[in-house]
Structure formats: C-alpha cells, structure tokens
Amino acid sequence: MAFKSLSQPRVRLADEVYAQILQAIQNGAITSEDRIVQEKLAEEFGISRTPVREALFRMEQEGILAVAQRGGFKIRKIGPDEITELYEARCSIEGFAARLLAQRNDKALNMRLREIIADAEDLKNETVKAYFNANLTVHRAIVEASENRFLLEFFDNLWNRGSSFTLFSTIESTDLSKSLGDHMALIDAIESGNDTFAAEKMIAHISDGHRLQVQSGRV
C-alpha cells in the first residue's frame, strides 16, 4: 500500500505576509494614501519585523511598493509617462504571446481559449473589480498558453502592481459587449496562423485600451 507523500517545502511567514498585503491593496484596505511601516505591520500581524520586512522588500522589487517620505512604503503610483510605458510593455509581452500561439496554431488550444473568454465575460456583477478580473483572466490565459515562463513572469509583474487594478479595468461597463467581441477577434487572428498579424491585433487591442484610459481622464 502506497502512502501519500507528506514532503512539503518549508512555509515562510514572509510569503503569507506578502499575500495578505497584496490582497489588502487589491481590495482597497490599503490605499495610495497609506504609509506602510515595518513595525506597525509587524504589530498588526503579531509577528516580528523580519518577515514583514522581507515581504515589503519583495514588493518594492516587484514595483508594487515604493519608499515613502518619512519612512516606510507606499503603493507605487505611476504618472502618465509610466502608464504609457506599462501599456507598451504589455504590448511587447502579450503581442509576442499571440505571435507564438499563431505559430503553434493548435486548434484544441484555441478552442479552449474561446471557452475561457466566454466564461470570463459571462459576468454576474458588472463591477469594476469583476471586469478587471475578467480582463485579467482572459489576457493571462493567452500568455499562459504561450508556455513561456518569462513572458508569464513579466505579465504578472505588470499586472500585480497596485495601480494596475484601476488602470486595467475597462472604463465603462457598457463596453462589455464590445469587449467580448474584441477578445474573440484576438483568437480569430491567432487562428489565422499569421504570427505577425496576430501580434499586430493584440498590440492594437491593448493600444485601444490605453486610448480609452487616456480618454477617460483617469490618468
């Protein structure tokens, strides 16, 4: 009789702290007005400063947090220039992912992506948060399907920044039906097997999203 393996990597408090801070940023419990101080957070968690400090450094390195005036960290805000660059970086990562998928031209995979898009856009609640998650699910599925761990790591890096939540949410929920068509058109382009065309379509899609951002005045 075989037993189930009990071997597990050692769980670190720093990782749990990281996850909780990230969640607090995403659900608004920590805002861009807040100053995140090692000692204060350690007291809140009831642990020592060491794992808190390690988690905060990791988030700083990932661009989620920045050093605050008077000590501590804050959610890293980005200006219009950096927002443009963030969208450009998305074009680079996700455009190339589309290119790789078009080269592979895997029909079953493309069908699966269509299902993911349909599922993700079947929203129960048309809130900003629900829309952000749907958009993230779709775009991440495409990059994940490219099976390139670096592109996925860079994608997560871009989307995990605290400001991304508000940035990448669709501007108006009334765009939903339009957006649904847009995503399926991406799979159409991938299915064409033309890698440059697929990349261009993804780049155009993301650039459109950026244009909507600028037009909304949110930046």
Added chain:
Amino acid sequence: MAFKSLSQPRVRLADEVYAQILQAIQNGAITSEDRIVQEKLAEEFGISRTPVREALFRMEQEGILAVAQRGGFKIRKIGPDEITELYEARCSIEGFAARLLAQRNDKALNMRLREIIADAEDLKNETVKAYFNANLTVHRAIVEASENRFLLEFFDNLWNRGSSFTLFSTIESTDLSKSLGDHMALIDAIESGNDTFAAEKMIAHISDGHRLQVQSGRV
C-alpha cells in the same frame, strides 16, 4: 555661495553584497558547482547573515539563483526548453524596443546607436567575456533608447541570470565581422521607419543567435 548637496540615500550592506555576488558569478569565482550558504558567505564578508540573506533572496527572485539541495543557493541553470523561452522573451522585449525606435525615427538617436555599436565591437581582446559585454552593450543600448523602463527592467532581468553569460556569448569569435554587420543592419531597419519591419529584423537577429547556440551544442 551655494554648497553641494550632501543628501544621499542610505547605502545598504545588502546592496553591496548583491553586487559582489553578481560579479563573482560573472567572472567565474562562483560557478554552477558551488553551493552558496548564508552563514558561509556572511563569514567571508565579515558581516551578519541578515544583509547576505536579503541579497540572496533578491537574486533568487530575479531568477539568478535557485534553492540548492542540502540548503543554500546555487546558480540557476536552465535546460533547453527554458533557453528557448529565454530567447523568445528577448525577442519580445528587444523586438518591441526596435519597433518603438522605428516609430520614433529619431535620426540623431540612430546615429548615436551606430556609434555605440562601432565602439562596442571595436574589441581589444577577442575573448568570450569581451564579446558578451560588447553584445550586451549593443542590445542594452537599443532597449535603453526605447525609453521604456519596464522593457529595460525585463531586459536586465533576462541578461543578469548567471547562465546568460555563457548563453549570450557569441559562439565563435570569427563571427565578429559578421556580427558587426548584423547589428548595423538592425539600425538600418529602425531607420526605415517601418515598425513591424524593424521588430521582425530584431526578432530574426535574436533567433539567429539562438540557432547558433543550438548548433554549437552548448545546450
């Protein structure tokens, strides 16, 4: 009379440790056979474990180091699949940088890039290391010129991995004259103002480098 500002950010030991470890990896003082242990390194540096530990975590997060069997870290090796993905990620980043430069079509900038290429490829010593540095200088200049901080961060992330030194060195130094032409051809493509063409040229150039890697049997 005005005085020179003395205000400087606080220097951290962890940053100095990071720089020294990275340099030791690049010049071969630390090899892929070595196991890097927090306590051992702290003793060598004559400091406590805390800054060493922070530096090692940072390198692990950047993909330079990986957790070793029996404790400690080692240089993160990558297999053939990951090498392919690393070149793909380069295509994504550097291809898009070329695209942005073609869109900008700044003649003075392009001239400056030509000078950088000529300088970088005027090698005094045709060693693997010299060649790696020349190649890095050229490719990084192009990404830096794109003025997108995310692309540059991702570029550095890819090139800073310990294995990158051997990966991205040109196979044979006799390729030098060919390589020199290749890089200038990239600027030709950028100067054409055709963004898709410039991107394709960069992608082809990097793919060629990957093909040479595979043919050399180094992977």
Added chain:
DNA sequence: TATATGAATACTGTATACAGTATACGTAAA
C-alpha cells in the same frame, strides 16, 4: 558487509536587541 539508529553538525527562519538617522513636537527667545 550492509543496514539502522543515534548523535553531531549544517543551515535556516524568526525574534529581539542595539545603534543610527530622520522627523515631529514642544518650548523659549527674538
């Protein structure tokens, strides 16, 4: 000779102490 077990050592995660720097606040003087 091979295997099992106990002890020693290696290594790490976290807690806490200490020292230094930055900032805020209260008070006194102009």
Added chain:
DNA sequence: TTTACGTATACTGTATACAGTATTCATATA
C-alpha cells in the same frame, strides 16, 4: 507671532540569539 533649538519619537539596518529542520557521520547490530 515667528523662528530656532533641544528633546522625544519614529523608523530602519544590522547583529546576534534561539529554535527547528535537514543532512551527515559514526557506531552498533544483524
């Protein structure tokens, strides 16, 4: 009332201690 200065507090970087887990080694037994 404003400014300057001293003190208190905030905050952080690093050192060191402690405890737990993993690995290695030596010895005993089969």
